[in-house]
Amino acid sequence: MIRDVLRMGDPRLLERSQEVSDPRSARIAALLADMRDTMRAQNGAGLAAPQIGVGLRVVIFGVESNPRYPDAEPVPYTELINPVLMPLSDEMEDGWEGCLSVPGLRGVVPRYRRLRYRGVDPAGNVIERDVDGFHARVVQHESDHLDGILYPMRVRDFTRFGFTDVLFPDIADAPE
Numbered sequence: 001m002i003r004d005v006l007r008m009g010d011p012r013l014l015e016r017s018q019e020v021s022d023p024r025s026a027r028i029a030a031l032l033a034d035m036r037d038t039m040r041a042q043n044g045a046g047l048a049a050p051q052i053g054v055g056l057r058v059v060i061f062g063v064e065s066n067p068r069y070p071d072a073e074p075v076p077y078t079e080l081i082n083p084v085l086m087p088l089s090d091e092m093e094d095g096w097e098g099c100l101s102v103p104g105l106r107g108v109v110p111r112y113r114r115l116r117y118r119g120v121d122p123a124g125n126v127i128e129r130d131v132d133g134f135h136a137r138v139v140q141h142e143s144d145h146l147d148g149i150l151y152p153m154r155v156r157d158f159t160r161f162g163f164t165d166v167l168f169p170d171i172a173d174a175p176e
Contacts, residue, residue, distance in 0.1 A: 013050055105162065114136060
């Protein structure tokens with residue numbers, strides 16, 4: 001089922017999400033199905049449970065090709081429960097980000113260039129990956145939602161934050 005995506009200003013987006021005790025539960029399976037439907041309908045690169053009003057530590061992400069991120073390398077579709085992120089170096093990288101909860105806007109956000117993430121899949125199997133580039137950025141962005149952080153809170157230079165259709169007129173027709 002396609003769910004409404006909460007938008008910046010909704011206080012639920014600022015709350016820290018709770019750990020999932022049973023990743024194999026019917027509740028989590030239903031949540032993930034709704035998240036998949038919603039992310040596809042919005043043409044997103046990822047989605048966190050809090051964005052649809054569910055305060056649990058669940059994220060999904062994946063990109064093959066996406067008009068919102070025309071230069072992004074592919075990221076394998078992943079359903080990640082209770083993620084933990086560990087930077088592999090102090091190296092940061094600036095990059096443009098958008099968000100389904102902040103429609104119509106983009107901003108440059110510093111993120112760790114390389115990191116390891118760990119969590120479990122819906123079957124309870126451990127997922128652990130070392131990633132870099134866009135993959136690392138997407139995981140950090142989605143995991144921030146679990147701690148009540150929206151990407152504009154990380155923008156350092158507001159001369160590099162604005163409306164997508166003004167900043168990138170060639171992708172302005174892409175859905176948010």
